[in-house]
Structures are given as structure tokens and as C-alpha cells.
Amino acid sequence: MSTKSVKNSKIMNNNKNGILPDKIDRFEVRIAGAGGQGIISMGMLLAKAISLGDKKNASQSQSYGPEARGGATLADVIISDKTIYFPECITPDILIALTPGAYEYYAASVKPNGIIIADSNAVETVVGSVMTVEVPILKTCLDKFLNPIVANMVTLGFLTEFTGIVSKKSIKSAVEDRFEKSKFLESNLKALKAGFELGKKFKSEGLTQIEPGICLNL
């Protein structure tokens, strides 16, 4: 496959529910990275925003090791119109991979028509041919905020704007709830906004597929 524009993919449509189908049987989002990156917070905020704000059913579960920092960490969010029984991803519709380990380990489990959102540094060897969008998440954090700690907010902002699986209003409220009366509210909201902008840029400028699956915003 040669280089081609993927501007017409379902991402670029401005559906009310983003890439979520009209009737959601079961939509799975897996967020994977390292302990300390805020992976579980991200999952929790996403599920809370969808459940309480967007009035869909959502559950969030997690998997992590005994390490406080650095171990492989995973948060699974399930979205549905029906009651959710099994709360873990089986074949994710969306995978967010913030580390090379996370991409390598979980890329193969994503549905063929799913999407992988990977940090620019996360894809070392390409796995499969699922549409993989490389996003400079950590680079944005370092350039704009001189701090990688807000990577989860930038990712959440990007995910919201780019896929539309959660409304911007709800995700913003969930972040405000989480950091209510905290001195970290402003920095987190700023990072979330930076994520929105990154998502907007990717949507408006379109993506270019440089090799099977791998899409860049050139």
C-alpha cells in the first residue's frame, strides 16, 4: 500500500456520538501505559463522564502490578446502551498506547476496524494493520507544559475531540469534579484543552497513511 490520505474515514465525520454506533451493543476502550502516567485516572474520568454526563452505561476496570511506578498498567472502559456485565476489554475498539510495551503487547488484540491511538514514541515495530494514529502526546506535554505528568489529560482531550466517544462538556466537568478546589485544576484543564487542539488539528488537516496501518498528521 502506498501513501494515501485517510481523510474520509469515519473519524472525520461529525456525528453526534463521534465514532460510536447509533445503537451501542458494546464498545471497548483500552488505555495502556506505565504506572504513574495516570492511566487509571484517565479511564475513571472517561467512564464517569460517559456514565453521569452523557447518560450511557459505562464501566471501568483496571489491571496493574504491585509497583507504585513504572509497572504495566491498564484501564478498560466499556460503553453500552445495555447493562454491562463483563467489565474488561475482550477485543478493544480503541486502544490508547502510551508506551512501546503497551503498543507491542495489546496492538494485536484490537478489532480489525478499530483504532489505535499511540504516542509518537510508542510504535517501534508495527504490529498488524489496524489504523494506528501516531500522536505527539508526550512531546506536546514537554513542549507546552515542560512536564510529562499531564500526558493523561492531553490524551483524554485528544481522544474526546478526535473520536467523539464522550462529549467535551462531560469530560471537562469530570476533570473539574476530580480537581475541585485543587491547585492542580487549572494545569489539568489547560492540558485537556491542549489535547482538544491536537485532536482538532488531526481532524482538520487529515491523516496520511505512510505504511499499512500507520497514520500520521504530516
Next chain:
Amino acid sequence: MPLPRTTADGHPIMFVQGNEACVQGAIAAGCRFFAGYPITPSSEIAEGMSRELPKIGGTFIQMEDEIASIAAIIGGSAAGAKSMTATSGPGFSLMQENIGYAYIVEIPIVIINVQRGGPSTGLPTKLSQSDTMQARWGTHGDYTAIAIAPSSIQEVYDMTIDAFNLAEKYSTPVILLMDELIGHMREKLILKHDCELELRERCLPEVPTEWYVPYKSQTNLVSHPAPFGMGYRYSVTGLIHDTTGFPTQISAEIKSNLESIRNKIITHRQDIWKWQEYYTEDMKYLIIAYGSAARAARDAIETMRAKRIKVGLIELKTIWPFPDNPIKKLAYHTKAVFVAENNMGQLIHPVREVLPERIDIIGVQRYDGRPLEPMEIIRAVKEEIYA
């Protein structure tokens, strides 16, 4: 605009973990004393209780270990406060001796066990249902245990309240069995208003202090030792005792003491048993599961029903006393019964005990720290159908 904090009809609404729902349930049930020692995956319960109890005049103590924790809550309850502790496998093992003490002195307490992989320190952050049997047989001697198990966040809240009610009603320890998945996963939780809660309070003596007999069972076969500090003086001992609470060697009194702590539960098992049936009307195959395994089973059944496989589920909310009659009745017309659990096969033993030999009993077990997946259950059912 903030996320909604109440439902349309004014009930507080949250998006929380099982462990946080447990804290909400305990506070609603009237728990005012918590002693514990933090352990993954139950630590958020201790954390939540340490935050919430002081606000409402309750007391939280972090003890030096789990042995001290269980001793402290027995003391707290003996003084009249609804008391609870929360732990996981290793801590639950340490507590066993004093749990036995609570059975024999008939003090109501609630013990939350958020199960993780074992034996020993095992798998701190991974799930398991391998304390199923320990909840029944953990401490030595003859006794009958009550253990209940929720499978959703709403149920954690509701059943934590149930646990306190059962403890007070039968004056006995009640074990709430969760697992790591239920403890840590998040879902929507709707809280009840105080006026909607049905709470059981401590049964207090009505006789003058000089006539008081602490272990004289009442009409419902349950004796309710009076809280300390009310003026009723009696002996509290782990030795087999007579109705006054003093040790005995007399055959009839020994039998009577042991039978009373068994019969007060066994006689009322119909009242204690709770279960939920799912697609059982026309089923040919029955799945038995609880907790996170039951969630996987429901998912599996939805998939199989879409393919017209007649499979149903009995989801046990009460694990002990084992709901033998409901299972017997449901399984009677089935071709095979599947026991789905996150361990090497524990719940399958009482199932084998109650079902006739003509029914195939098949274990669907997973014990690698990951939850049992719907596909594994489907595979087991299909193998049986096409065998």
C-alpha cells in the same frame, strides 16, 4: 456545568469503585467503628472509613495488624457499636482465630474480604475467588458461617447494608466476599435516602439486670448478649459455655451451646438465602457462579441465547449457608451444570454434594489472576453439547 450529583428523583448518584460503595453502604447501615490494617485490594475501604467515620462521630483505628483489628471490632461491637473490618486473603487468614471467638461469643461483626490470589501473599493486585471455602471453614471447630457476595457496585452498597442487618439479626460474624475486580471496578451507584433504609438495630434485653441470662436464646433461637456498659454483667469466653456465659463440661450444655450457634442460622436459612435467576425458565444447561464470575456468565449467556442455546444462570448472593434447595430445584431438569469460578474448584464441592449423580457437573475454572472470560464459559458449554 458540573456532572449531575443526584438522580431525577433526588437520590445521590456517584461513579465509584466497589470498595468506595462498600464504605457508603457501611455508613448507611450505621457502622460507627472500623478497625483495620490496609491491604491491597481492600485498602480503599479503610481509606474511605478513615475519612467518613470522624465526620459522623464514629471511630476509625488503624491497628498494628489484622489480629488486633478483628479483636478491636469484636470489642467495639460488644460495647454496642456496629463494627466492621476489611481485609484480603493474608489478613483474613490472620483473623481466623478471633473470627471463631466471635462465633462462640455471638457478637455481630462484619468482615469484608476483597479476595486476591493466594495462598500466602499470592497475587496482591490480581483477582481470585479462592477464599470461598475459607469463608466457611476458616476457623477451627464446629460452627455455621454466613457469607454473602455482590457482583455489581450497586449490590456492594446494598449487600454491605444486608451484612450488618444479618449480623445484628443472628448475632454472628457476617463475611462479605468481594474479589479484586468487584472491589476495584467502577460503575454508577445510586444511594438510598435514610428513610428508605431498613436497618436492624441491636436487640436489647428487657429484663432487670439481676434476672439477666446472656445466652438464653429467644423465640427466634438467637441470643443477643447485651452491650457492655448497660449494667448487665456476664462472662464472655471462648470456652464452650452455658447460658450464663460461664465455661461448662456438662454434656447436655456442650451440645446445647454448639447446636444453638448452628441452629440459629440453619433454621433461618430460607430467610438468609438470596440468589438471582437468569434465563432459567426453559434452560437445559445451568451455570452456577457468584461475584465477577457471574458477570462473565451473564455475558456468556447473552451470547449463547442469541444462538438459541438454552442455558441459564443461578447467581448466588448467599454463598454460606449454601443455598442447596434452590440449586437442587433448578438443576433437576437440566442436562448439565457448570460451576464457573475464579479458583481451582471450591464452589463445585457443595454443588456435587447436593445434586444427584445423573447430572453432569463441570467446573469452569480460572486461576491465573485474570477474570474468567465469557468465552471460556461458552467453550465449556459447547464442549458439553457436542461431546
